[in-house]
Amino acid sequence: xxxxxxxxxxxxxxxGEFITINCSYSVGISALHWLQQHPGGGIxxxxxxxxxxKKHGRLIATINIQEKHSSLHITASHPRDSAVYICAGCxxxxxxxxxxxxxxxxxxx
Amino acid sequence: NAGVTQTPKxxxxxxxxxxxxxxxxxMNHEYMYWYRQDPGMGLRLIHxxxxxxxxxxxxxxxxxxxxxxxxxxxxxxLESAAPSQTSVYFCASSRYHRNEQFFGPGTRLTVL
Numbered sequence: 001x002x003x004x005x006x007x008x009x010x011x012x013x014x015x016g017e018f019i020t021i022n023c024s025y026s027v028g029i030s031a032l033h034w035l036q037q038h039p040g041g042g043i044x045x046x047x048x049x050x051x052x053x054k055k056h057g058r059l060i061a062t063i064n065i066q067e068k069h070s071s072l073h074i075t076a077s078h079p080r081d082s083a084v085y086i087c088a089g090c091x092x093x094x095x096x097x098x099x100x101x102x103x104x105x106x107x108x109x
Numbered sequence: 110n111a112g113v114t115q116t117p118k119x120x121x122x123x124x125x126x127x128x129x130x131x132x133x134x135x136m137n138h139e140y141m142y143w144y145r146q147d148p149g150m151g152l153r154l155i156h157x158x159x160x161x162x163x164x165x166x167x168x169x170x171x172x173x174x175x176x177x178x179x180x181x182x183x184x185x186x187l188e189s190a191a192p193s194q195t196s197v198y199f200c201a202s203s204r205y206h207r208n209e210q211f212f213g214p215g216t217r218l219t220v221l
Contacts, residue, residue: 031207043212090207099151
């Protein structure tokens with residue numbers, strides 16, 4: 001069993017829909033990262049959070065450290081949001097990141 | 110600022126050949142990382158460095174060596190390439206271990 005699980009693995013939605021991607025982890029982490037990987041392969045960091053909620057434009061990330069769960073939400077989704085979204089936990093023990101396998105999101109116009 | 114750059118972008122090797130991938134960052138970051146990404150799997154950490162002159166093993170270090178002689182550069186070496194090392198390699202850097210990581214564009218390596 002992976003230490004970081006993302007769901008769903010694949011998600012297709014219509015433009016304008018509210019999107020939720022979930023990340024659950026089974027190990028102790030001090031912070032969680034959300035990243036976006038574009039179809040061309042580039043990886044961009046979206047958020048790093050250790051508690052509560054962060055918002056950037058149409059993206060919102062939340063985390064509940066006690067429940068070991070984080071969510072990434074996209075409001076008013078747009079085709080340009082189509083990408084793979086990856087969560088990664090920063091381990092308490094050695095500060096390395098453990099990575100989820102990613103959620104492939106496709107937004108149709 | 111260029112951020113994080115990687116060279117080369119693509120490479121094809123024959124089994125047993127050697128090569129070095131170069132990662133450079135201009136953000137004065139202390140931490141640098143090498144990852145590999147394979148289809149259907151998450152990024153896996155190969156080696157990392159917490160500062161100039163230091164290196165440490167990550168999750169999948171076998172078959173790779175690294176060096177960090179200068180703060181801005183992190184080199185990944187394959188001494189004797191194997192088909193199992195066919196992958197996309199990403200370099201990243203961060204100010205410290207809990208900070209945002211900045212990624213290079215990746216190197217697509219094929220070992221025949």
